[in-house]
Amino acid sequence: MISFEHPLALALCLAPPAAAVASAIRNRKRLRLLSLPLDVWGGSPSDDAAAPWRAALAASVMLYGLAWMALAVAAAGPASEAATRTSANAGLDVVFAVDVSPSMAARDLEPTRLDAAKAFVRAYVESPEGAAGAAVGLVAFGAESALACPPTTDYAAVLDRLDAIRPGILGDGTAIGQGLASAYRQISASGSPGAIAVLLSDGEDNVGLSHPGDAARALRRYGAGLLVVGLGSRGDVPIDYVDPATGQRMSGAYRSGFDDDALSSIASSGGGEYRSASDDRGLAALVTELGSMGAEARGDTAMDGNAYRAVSSTKKPVGRSLFIAAMALATMGWALRRLAFGGLA
Numbered sequence: 001m002i003s004f005e006h007p008l009a010l011a012l013c014l015a016p017p018a019a020a021v022a023s024a025i026r027n028r029k030r031l032r033l034l035s036l037p038l039d040v041w042g043g044s045p046s047d048d049a050a051a052p053w054r055a056a057l058a059a060s061v062m063l064y065g066l067a068w069m070a071l072a073v074a075a076a077g078p079a080s081e082a083a084t085r086t087s088a089n090a091g092l093d094v095v096f097a098v099d100v101s102p103s104m105a106a107r108d109l110e111p112t113r114l115d116a117a118k119a120f121v122r123a124y125v126e127s128p129e130g131a132a133g134a135a136v137g138l139v140a141f142g143a144e145s146a147l148a149c150p151p152t153t154d155y156a157a158v159l160d161r162l163d164a165i166r167p168g169i170l171g172d173g174t175a176i177g178q179g180l181a182s183a184y185r186q187i188s189a190s191g192s193p194g195a196i197a198v199l200l201s202d203g204e205d206n207v208g209l210s211h212p213g214d215a216a217r218a219l220r221r222y223g224a225g226l227l228v229v230g231l232g233s234r235g236d237v238p239i240d241y242v243d244p245a246t247g248q249r250m251s252g253a254y255r256s257g258f259d260d261d262a263l264s265s266i267a268s269s270g271g272g273e274y275r276s277a278s279d280d281r282g283l284a285a286l287v288t289e290l291g292s293m294g295a296e297a298r299g300d301t302a303m304d305g306n307a308y309r310a311v312s313s314t315k316k317p318v319g320r321s322l323f324i325a326a327m328a329l330a331t332m333g334w335a336l337r338r339l340a341f342g343g344l345a
Contacts, residue, residue: 226272
């Protein structure tokens with residue numbers, strides 16, 4: 001679709017056709033603007049010019065006319081306008097609090113609980129139904145919590161920091177309360193109109209100075225959404241863990257204390273939602289649900305079944321190309337006349 005900044009300038013395109021019509025009328029009535037000395041006084045114009053010369057003259061006139069029309073269109077300020085589907089998620093913060101305690105090396109999710117959590121974050125960042133303009137942040141927590149990546153739309157940086165986290169890098173323990181409190185600090189500091197905290201954990205809270213319920217209630221008072229995702233299962237599960245401090249490898253089975261009820265209680269305290277993900281398909285389905293939560297957090301209404309998508313248009317000026325084309329046409333017309341009637345020096 002083409003739009004014009006100065007559409008009235010398009011009227012200049014009528015000048016060459018008007019001149020051609022006027023010339024035809026003048027020739028039909030045998031009118032002369034200028035009588036050359038070699039013409040017969042009062043006689044008709046000479047029609048004995050060679051056909052190639054008449055063709056060259058007509059071609060040069062046509063080239064000059066096209067050049068004029070191209071300049072007229074360029075003066076109108078043309079631009080190609082294309083409608084594109086863009087995200088309405090700008091202004092939304094989504095902060096993932098990811099459990100990196102040693103128990104996240106358990107293999108009851110493929111390949112491990114932590115790898116499944118990382119795959120979920122990656123899918124949200126890369127999916128058209130996911131982030132798409134939202135600022136994404138990462139908080140990692142074990143016995144302590146740490147900011148892995150502040151909320152940003154630089155998704156390459158988010159994924160790079162996501163790949164760097166490993167089980168046990170923040171100590172032997174699970175401080176869910178501190179992880180959620182760190183997510184709250186990032187959300188409250190940004191001041192975005194919409195925010196969601198996503199807790200990814202196996203629910204084995206056993207250390208930390210902050211109670212998970214208190215952190216969840218702080219998020220609720222702030223107006224942020226909360227999605228709690230439980231990763232794993234209860235009972236004896238396989239594990240393959242390398243201690244990052246000593247390099248010691250431990251593999252075999254361990255008695256998982258996965259606490260479904262505790263995670264559900266955290267979600268209730270924050271007025272959020274709890275989902276248990278026992279396999280990869282369950283996590284994949286949560287990407288779309290998290291996207292819908294983002295739309296609700298920003299107060300968007302549904303639009304074509306996709307609440308967090310919007311339509312915008314982009315304009316690309318094309319006047320410069322038309323100007324270059326006009327100059328080329330005028331040059332061709334001039335060169336044709338020089339070759340046919342005057343030669344080139």
